[in-house]
Amino acid sequence: MKRTRLEEEECPVARALDAIGDWWSLLIIRDAFDGMTRFGQFQKSLDISRGILATRLKHLVSVGVLATTPVGGFKEYRLTEKGRKLFLVVVSLRQWGEDHCFRKGEKRSALVETGSGRPIRRLELHAHDGDVLAPDATTVRKVAE
């Protein structure tokens, strides 16, 4: 397959995808947010080949999204701070999936506030002054920093 590398791209979207944009990574991260930490948990949840799971976990550790701690000889995989910051990516995917990838009446899981059990709000994009922004009200601009 010879995956094209995007590490040197100037676009933050491309760099993010370089780290977590493959087929399985975001599902592993989703499971990690759900509290999974062990190889076998991921493997069973995702029904993924063991070999490729090992590769993916190593990659996610190497880019700093997951970290391992030895627990009784084996490893535990936990989200780092960097990894936890991916929560909004997962949530935005979830909300889009809820809206557009289910037929009426189909069962689905939902994200709720732990304490109250009430659903979380929809994500919104806000301008600097706080107004809600539509996609076509934004532009990508090159900047140096």
Add this chain to the structure above:
Amino acid sequence: MKRTRLEEEECPVARALDAIGDWWSLLIIRDAFDGMTRFGQFQKSLDISRGILATRLKHLVSVGVLATTPVGGFKEYRLTEKGRKLFLVVVSLRQWGEDHCFRKGEKRSALVETGSGRPIRRLELHAHDGDVLAPDATTVRKVAE
């Protein structure tokens, strides 16, 4: 590669990734948000094999993220309403990439409000009552609908 299908998954994240979770799709969608509509534009921007670009475009059309309109014999690829709703996914990836995938001093592009040129706000997750929520304050719950 025999990509595993996630169409029947109960999780909205999995279904979303089934539609747009491969290596190139989100980059194509990003470019579409930047105004690209033609095969050659995508091809030059992404430096992607023509064959795989054609496959990806067909897939994105088949899942309803892009739509084609014939223009002078060729096709134009434009985001559908469903596709435009992916904007928050792209933005969340971008913000994460900005925060975690650049070294200090590196050039990067930025997303700004078209009129004022001012940067957009960071995305935040809000509880039902409006409070900002941390990831560990949420739980995935199975629900029927």
Add this chain to the structure above:
DNA sequence: GCAAATGGTTCGATTATCGAACTTAGTTCC
């Protein structure tokens, strides 16, 4: 200890991607 489960690696077969060549259709220019 022994059996069963878990963690992880290895390997052959399959499948997707790459990159370039090729085909077809539009565009430009005179």
Add this chain to the structure above:
DNA sequence: GGAACTAAGTTCGATAATCGAACCATTTGC
């Protein structure tokens, strides 16, 4: 209107990643 050029999309051989099962090591259960 014809030649040269560009752009869109397909095809194909080589390569690389995924799959799935087998295999070994370590741990846990009894």
